[in-house]
Amino acid sequence: AQSVTQLGSHVSVSEGALVLLRCNYSSSVPPYLFWYVQYPNQGLQLLLKYTSAATLVKGINGFEAEFKKSETSFHLTKPSAHMSDAAEYFCAVSSSGTYKYIFGTGTRLKVLA
Amino acid sequence: AAGVIQSPRHLIKEKRETATLKCYPIPRHDTVYWYQQGPGQDPQFLISFYEKMQSDKGSIPDRFSAQQFSDYHSELNMSSLELGDSALYFCASSRTSGPYNEQFFGPGTRLTVL
Numbered sequence: 001a002q003s004v005t006q007l008g009s010h011v012s013v014s015e016g017a018l019v020l021l022r023c024n025y026s027s028s029v030p031p032y033l034f035w036y037v038q039y040p041n042q043g044l045q046l047l048l049k050y051t052s053a054a055t056l057v058k059g060i061n062g063f064e065a066e067f068k069k070s071e072t073s074f075h076l077t078k079p080s081a082h083m084s085d086a087a088e089y090f091c092a093v094s095s096s097g098t099y100k101y102i103f104g105t106g107t108r109l110k111v112l113a
Numbered sequence: 114a115a116g117v118i119q120s121p122r123h124l125i126k127e128k129r130e131t132a133t134l135k136c137y138p139i140p141r142h143d144t145v146y147w148y149q150q151g152p153g154q155d156p157q158f159l160i161s162f163y164e165k166m167q168s169d170k171g172s173i174p175d176r177f178s179a180q181q182f183s184d185y186h187s188e189l190n191m192s193s194l195e196l197g198d199s200a201l202y203f204c205a206s207s208r209t210s211g212p213y214n215e216q217f218f219g220p221g222t223r224l225t226v227l
Contacts, residue, residue, distance in 0.1 A: 032214075043220040044156070044203065090155060099207065099214040100146060100169050103155040 002027045002093050006104035014112045019078040021107045023065075023091030026072065033074040034092040034101070035065055044090065050074060061085070086111045115139050117219035119204050125225045126194050134189040134222045138206030144168065145187040146216060147179060148203040156203055162187055163209060194226045 007022040025031055033050040048059025055067040065076045074091060088108050092101040118137040126132050138145050144163045148156040158171035162181035173179075176194075181187045191198060201223050205216035 034215075036218075041223075044218040046215075046217075049215060094214065094216075096214075099144070099209075099216075100158040100161060100171065101148075101156070101205075101216060102158070105155045 002031065002095065002102045004091050004093050004102055004104035006089075006091050006107050008107055009105065010108050010110065012110040012112055013081045015083055016080050019063075019076070019081045019085065019109065021076040021089050021091075021109065023074045023076065023104060024072050025074060025091075025093045027093060027095060029095045031093045031095050033065075033067065034094075035059065035063070035074075035076050036090045036092060038088045038090065038106075040087075047076070047089075081109075081111045083111050083113065085109060117204055117206050117217055119202075119219040119222050121222060122220065123223050123225075125227065127227055128194055128196065130194050130226075132191045132194060132224060134191070134202055134204075134224070136187045136189070136204030136206075136219060138185050138187070138204075139208075139217055142206035142208045142217070143185065144207045144209050144214070145181055145185070146205040146207070147173075147187070147189050148205065150201040150203065150221075151197075152200070154200075159189070191224075196226050199224060199226045 003026045005024045035047040036044040048057045050067045058064045091104040146161040147159040150156040159173040161169045165181045179189045201221045203221045205218045207214045207216045
């Protein structure tokens with residue numbers, strides 16, 4: 001069975017500071033990994049995805065994530081937080097053969113002025 | 114680019130009533146997924162359809178049913194609504210022939226049960 005763990009349900013950073021949102025996965029087969037952002041009362045927007053090509057994945061809005069198989073991690077980072085980054089972030093896993101997404105419990109990012 | 118369309122965007126129902134949510138996938142996408150996101154919760158997979166056949170099933174209550182039609186749109190039918198059914202319901206679509214079946218999400222239908 002697949003699962004995703006997001007450490008830290010709430011993360012606060014100062015504007016301009018590094019953003020680090022943690023995601024660890026469990027999968028018995030090669031996973032596909034995704035990060036989504038959700039703004040209040042809105043849908044899910046794809047930030048980036050890992051599909052077994054490059055382990056360092058660059059996404060939209062300056063976000064990137066690195067797939068580390070040895071650590072079963074796919075942490076999301078951004079060098080400099082912006083006020084507009086305040087939102088809920090979800091990590092998700094799927095794999096070939098069972099394409100449904102399993103989501104983590106989400107991390108709410110707060111950016112302090 | 115065309116996106117996934119969901120209707121209605123908002124729906125208010127009374128307990129024990131019935132609701133129907135509709136999803137129109139991106140053109141040429143053959144798979145539809147339904148997810149339920151309760152207040153402050155992560156999205157939970159309900160059910161999926163590939164080429165009009167149910168392909169996977171998650172934590173969907175027996176009171177709910179869904180189908181995919183010949184034009185690939187899908188409907189989620191919810192009967193005997195309960196207060197706990199209040200949630201944001203997402204539909205996503207994908208093209209199964211793609212390498213990793215990336216899902217594209219619709220804006221969601223917010224269902225409120227009073």
